[in-house]
Amino acid sequence: MLSNLISNALKFTPPGGEVRVSLKPQPDRIDLIVEDTGRGISPDHLPHIFDRFYQVPDSDVNVERGLGLGLSFVSWIAKAHGGSVEVMSELNKGSRFTVSLPAPQEKPEPGPLTVQALGSGQPRMNEL
Numbered sequence: 001m002l003s004n005l006i007s008n009a010l011k012f013t014p015p016g017g018e019v020r021v022s023l024k025p026q027p028d029r030i031d032l033i034v035e036d037t038g039r040g041i042s043p044d045h046l047p048h049i050f051d052r053f054y055q056v057p058d059s060d061v062n063v064e065r066g067l068g069l070g071l072s073f074v075s076w077i078a079k080a081h082g083g084s085v086e087v088m089s090e091l092n093k094g095s096r097f098t099v100s101l102p103a104p105q106e107k108p109e110p111g112p113l114t115v116q117a118l119g120s121g122q123p124r125m126n127e128l
Helices: 002-011 070-080
Strands: 019-025 029-036 084-090 094-102 115-117 123-125
Touching: 002 019, 002 029, 002 070, 002 094, 070 084, 070 094
Parallel strands: none
Antiparallel strands: 019 029, 029 094, 084 094, 115 123
16 A cells, blocks of 8 residues: 555656655544655546546656556555545645554553462463
8 A cells, every 4th residue: 555655656756856755643543644746636537546447647658557556456455444545636736645544452451460270289370
């Protein structure tokens, strides 16, 4: 998921542009943000970019074309982990993808170790 978001940001950001990756913890989730100063995505295409096989039409013949699966995988992975993905983009200014995943719940501390007497007279520790 992260690899796809970063590689897309790098692919569509011209030399001298910027790609930033950050994590922002929230009370109930963690936001993974990948943003760039690339060419952005037209508002007409934004509703479709997470659809399988959808590709934004590109007049730049130098850009390597994919299969249109990467962002659908990003969305599927986020949903499979109970999260979501959102995009904000502006033509010629860049894009910002935010993947929100549930914050991990704290694991309970293991309880005290107990000893159980067996018939042989030797105590044996219970396995945790």
